[in-house]
Amino acid sequence: MRICIVGGGPAGYESALVAAQLGAQVTVIDRDGLGGACVLTDCVPSKTLIATSDRVSALRDAPRVGVGTGEVHVDLRAANARIKALAQQQSDDIRARLLTEGVTVLHGSGRFAAQQGGRGHRLEVVAADGAVTETVEADVVLLATGGTPRVLPDAVPDGQRILSWRDVYDLDQAPSHLIVIGSGVTGAEFASGYSEAGVPVTLVSSRDRVLPGEDPDAAAVIEQVFTTRGGTLVKQARASAVKVVGDGVVVELLDGRTVEGSHALMCVGSVPNVEGLGLEHAGVALDEHGYIAVDRVSRTNVPSIYAAGDCTGTLLLASVAGMQGRIAVWHAMGEAVAPLRLKTVAANIFTHPEIATVGIGYKAIASGEVPARTVTLPLATNARAKMRGLQDGFIKLYCRPATGAVIGGVIVAPDASELIFPVTLAVQKGLTVTDLAGTIGVYPSLMGSVAEAARRLMSHDDLD
Known part of the structure; x- marks a missing residue:
């Protein structure tokens, strides 16, 4: 099977790896660099910048634990140089992995040709000057073109101020x-x-x-x-x-x-990258918001054309984009596949402290739309948090009233992105608060508050 993927971000390169491992002939058309905006300009750089600021915060808060520090400042030129270097290194690693797996990588923008083939699809690779450099024939196409920062008419970025x-x-x-x-x-x-x-x-x-x-x-x-x-x-x-x-x-x-x-x-906000793809030539439909419309297996209205990532507007997370792409390839190649389940996806906001969430959200719980027992534990009561001088944040857990099944949670803490994993596992696998409470963890640890929250939610029904 010939698979052509337009876009080299998480949705594109993750799906390319899966397709190659399943024996497909895979071509990736990439314009800006493998890893896409996620690796080169968005997610990886921003989180690296935040990691730099975390070091400043740790030094600023050091007196809480008896450590004296002098004045701390960030050398932004050096920090940005490091950020760009790390992003490029990640992009280079992705390229090397794709080439090792036998994936063909073509540089340029991809679009459907005005004249399509018979049973398959014909795509053109377009250089920066608008010239068509190559033509690719494919049985299956995956569109993974991402998004672009939204621009206000009276606030157009100039790159300076x-x-x-x-x-x-x-x-x-x-x-x-x-x-x-x-x-x-x-x-x-x-x-x-x-x-x-x-x-x-x-x-x-x-x-x-x-x-x-x-x-x-x-x-x-x-x-x-x-x-x-x-x-x-x-x-x-x-x-x-x-x-x-x-x-x-x-x-x-x-x-x-x-x-x-x-x-x-x-x-x-951002807007999807759908202009110039020649979607009209292939008959691919957009939804009412201008995103490429897909179902839960990433399929567009054209059976052999799929889309994944930010261009679909499904949930603008790199992890979701990668899973959408993998699901698309599995489905296209006849593998057993479970449709995308957004309610089991963990998300993280890399503020100080971080906010990690999974499962049923606050609005559904607070409104009574979804019945639940809830508990919130301040992070400051955790023994490890006291040792580290942490004062801000909490652990919040939701479970079904009758069964104790864990249906969601919120963690506000340093490294909440790491701490949310056991809650995510519980939501995805249908575990109960008794399962969490009965798991012996490390003491002292921030993770201990997850188990403590589960213990407080336990009822006699959970023990049956």
Whole structure:
């Protein structure tokens, strides 16, 4: 079977590896570098930047545990050089792995040719100057083209003062006052990261709190830590324009207020990369929001054409993109496959502290839509947290009232992305709070609070 994959991000390269291992003839058409935006400009770089700010936070908080430190600062030029080098190294590693597995990698943009073949699909590889360099014939096509930062008409990034989240790694010096516009996951992460690194940050939120789609208790912790570090929140404020004035920027809000700073970082969402793919030539449909419409096995309305990752709008996570791509290949090649189950997907927000979630969300629990027993344990009561001087965060666990089956959880803590795993496993495998409580872990550990939360949720019914 000939499989052509358009896009070399997590959805693309993960599916290419699976297809090659199953014996397919695989071609990846990649424009920007293997690993895609996730590795080169988005996820990997931003989390590396946040890891740098975490070191600053650890030193700043060291007096809590009896360690004296001097003044700490971030050499942004050096930090950004390291970030870019790590991203390129990751991209090179992915390329080497694909080539080792026999995958053909073609450089350029991929699109469906105006004249399609008989039983298969014909794609063109287009160079930066618009010239068609190669043509690829395929039995199955996977579109994995990702997304691009959304641009407001009156706040177009210039790479100097008005920045997208892909521009920040070109800065030689830290902003003297960074204005982050957008309080979703991306905005909250960058606001937290730069604030922890010692940069004065103002976060502009169009809603009454940061992270409006997340657990409000978790969002409250992030707000409290952010403002304690010196950050400023401007709530219920929608930006209408950003103007460069002298050596700074002025952010104009719809209600007439203005916010002044040295740089503005636009974090107002993303749009799918679907333009120029020639979808009309293959008959591939978009949904009402402009994403490529797919079912739970990543199939479009055309049976032999699949799509995965951010271009589908399913759940904008690299882990989900990779699974969508693998599911697509398994399905296309006739392997047994389980449809994508979003309720078992763990997600993490890399703020300080981190927020990790899995399973049924807060809104469904709080509204009574999903009956549940719940418990929340402050992180500060955990013995290991006390030893480390950790004061902010909590462990929250949900279970079914009758059976004790774990249906979700929220962890707000340093390294919450690591701590959420046992809760994720419980949700995915249908384990009960008794199963968690009966598992002997390490003492002292932050993970011990997960077991303690499970013990507090146990009832006599769970023991039957």
